[in-house]
Amino acid sequence: MSNLITKYFPFFTDREVPHTVSARPDTGLYSAKLGIWLFLASEVMLFGGLFSAYIFLRIGSEPGYWPAGLLNVPVGTMNTAILIVSSITVVMAWAALKMRQLGKYRLYMLVTILCGLIFLTVKLSYEWPAKFNHFGVFIKKEAASKYEDFLGNKHLQEAGQNPRWEISGHLLDAPKGSHYAHQAEHNAEHFGHETGRHDAVTPAEDDYVIQLDAVNANPSDKDNDRPHFWPVPMSTKLAVISAADVESASVFAPRHSTYFATYFLITGLHGLHVLGGILVFLYLWLPFPGGTKLYKTNPEHLANRVEIAGLFWHFVDLVWIFVFPIFYLL
Amino acid sequence: MSLKAFHLFFILVSIVFSAGMGIWAFKTGASDGLGWGSCVAAVLMLVYGVMFFNKSKSIIT
Structure with missing residues (x-):
């Protein structure tokens, strides 16, 4: 038994492990x-x-x-x-x-x-x-025209680019009972003051309120058609999105996309x-x-x-x- | 392959990607500063690679 251990598991014994420094003759490598x-x-x-x-x-x-x-x-x-x-x-x-x-x-x-x-x-x-602090909402295609001001698909079509179906930014309000209601409350406390107009919108119970990323705040701006090295600051503009128009909504986590x-x-x-x-x-x-x-x-x-x-x-x-x-x- | 050879390969790949990033920055208009910075980084890594190759010949077998 001890012979078998010594043969197959030399590191369990006091025997020195061979070829830790010198090269093996068959491979030429240690x-x-x-x-x-x-x-x-x-x-x-x-x-x-x-x-x-x-x-x-x-x-x-x-x-x-x-x-x-x-x-x-x-x-x-x-x-x-x-x-x-x-x-x-x-x-x-x-x-x-x-x-x-x-x-x-x-x-x-x-x-x-x-x-x-x-x-x-x-x-x-x-x-x-x-x-994990950023939120995105994919809009149902049939409802996209209602949110054209945030998606800018006419502009993208003219520019020969892919359409945009997502509206993203900081979630300030979520539908009642939503998985993200707590996060919305937290964000409203931390970022709500940036918009100044958060109190001005009166969302329904099943609405999302999002402080928009620049790309959704000015979707027809040609400057948004190109990538940016330095992150573009978030806008102060808000979007109110009905849950009925939403295909999927999530923070930027694996479940997002x-x-x-x-x-x-x-x-x-x-x-x-x-x-x-x-x-x-x-x-x-x-x-x-x-x-x-x-x-x-x-x-x-x-x-x-x-x-x-x-x-x-x-x-x-x-x-x-x-x-x-x-x-x-x- | 030794660490020396793998390091030279790594530096070569880094030079290619750094130059690629520079081209990306210029072509897309993302940032001219990034474009020039990437090109300078590529040149610096090339100089380093040549220096490393020459110096390591005498100290690492």
Whole structure:
């Protein structure tokens, strides 16, 4: 029995694991490098499948039902730059270990960890919450003419663009008993004063009242036909929408649309990968037996560990380099 | 593939996407500042990539 354990689970014994530093003669690689590339191959299939799903869902969506320009491009750009910088610092950390400069390794690894933490903090404390605070109402096609002042479909038709079926902004009032009644009350307290006219409208019990995004406040403005790098401030204009004219209504959460379902799925999965990378980097940075303590006994082994973690980190950053343009720009 | 080679590939992809973002910004009229900024970032990454390639030859095998 003990022979079997020793044979198939060598890491349960005191025996040294072979080829952690030297290359295996059959593959020409040390074992962990072969392992990480097999793992990354499976990751390519995972994210490749999700990206393919996104592309086909987008191509197959009905005109006007695929939102655009709803994400904060400057924040996304900043996060992209942070990840690119972190890829540079992780390579610097690895090179420092190769040159046996522990102090520099610690510094570069710390910067990498901080970059990852900033990325996650921005995503979880700013970008996602901002979405959950935004509300969109898809209007039934047969009722669209009633809301032409907010949809601007005549203008869009003349401009040769897809029609618009959604009215979005801050929800200030929701139909009685609605799932969003509490949020509307909260928003009315925080944003209602911006409009000044909230008290002026007298919605019926089954009406939505929305403080409009610029695109719905001036839908025929040609300036709204192009994407904007800097977010356009919200208008003070209000729209009163009858629940009977609404096809679907939701905050900008996965239930809102296929677009946001894929956005939260892919950015959430990517965020989990960033978190995983940060945890591994912390382990390698702190004085654990497999972390910087290993430097005293076997610095090359630690350098190899950092290389493996760095390869994973580069893959995660590469995924973001694709996520950013398809969700934020196109 | 080593981390060094993957890093060079990553920088190459970043250059392409940065230049692409610049073209997007100019073509759509989103922001000229973003367009120029992206082009400058692409050039800076190209310079960094060349420097990294030359320097890493001597320190990372």
